[in-house]
Amino acid sequence: LLLFIHPLLAAAIVLAFHFFWYRSKSAFVTIYMGKVLKVINSTGFMFITSAIILSYLGMGGDYLAMAVGLIFFYLLKLGLLKRLWDRMDVRKSNKLSLNDRVFKMILIKYGMHYDTEPAEIKRMEDAFVDLATSRKGGKK
Numbered sequence: 001l002l003l004f005i006h007p008l009l010a011a012a013i014v015l016a017f018h019f020f021w022y023r024s025k026s027a028f029v030t031i032y033m034g035k036v037l038k039v040i041n042s043t044g045f046m047f048i049t050s051a052i053i054l055s056y057l058g059m060g061g062d063y064l065a066m067a068v069g070l071i072f073f074y075l076l077k078l079g080l081l082k083r084l085w086d087r088m089d090v091r092k093s094n095k096l097s098l099n100d101r102v103f104k105m106i107l108i109k110y111g112m113h114y115d116t117e118p119a120e121i122k123r124m125e126d127a128f129v130d131l132a133t134s135r136k137g138g139k140k
Contacts, residue, residue, distance in 0.1 A: 002057060007068040014072055015081075022085045025102060046077065 001010035039045060050073050057066040075081050 002053065002062075002065040002069050007062075007065040010065075011068050011072065018076070018081050019085060022082060046073075 001013060005013075050069070054066050054069050054073075057063075057069060
């Protein structure tokens with residue numbers, strides 16, 4: 001974004017996207033997306049891409065864009081934005097963290113795909129069956 005729009009607008013878009021992504025990442029968890037994100041999130045890819053773009057911005061004299069890029073590189077690489085979103089999350093008390101909830105969702109999703117039943121899925125299924133049969137029995 002720093003190459004195409006004003007650096008402060010790019011910073012605002014990155015903050016908004018990161019917040020949206022952090023809150024909604026469980027919706028994007030798939031086998032194929034995981035492979036793509038693994039490559040994009042690798043340290044080597046990020047360092048090489050950042051070095052090329054920040055060097056280009058610096059050599060072109062766009063120091064504000066370069067500074068914004070460096071700041072956001074460190075904010076994202078060190079996980080400081082994630083910590084900020086965690087602190088803002090008031091629902092976090094007494095519940096699993098977002099990453100743990102995503103991991104749990106993945107386990108349940110793959111368990112259903114491979115036709116294995118974790119205990120929680122079995123309990124939920126039994127509760128639905130009991131509820132459905134009790135409503136049918138109550139109407140007769």
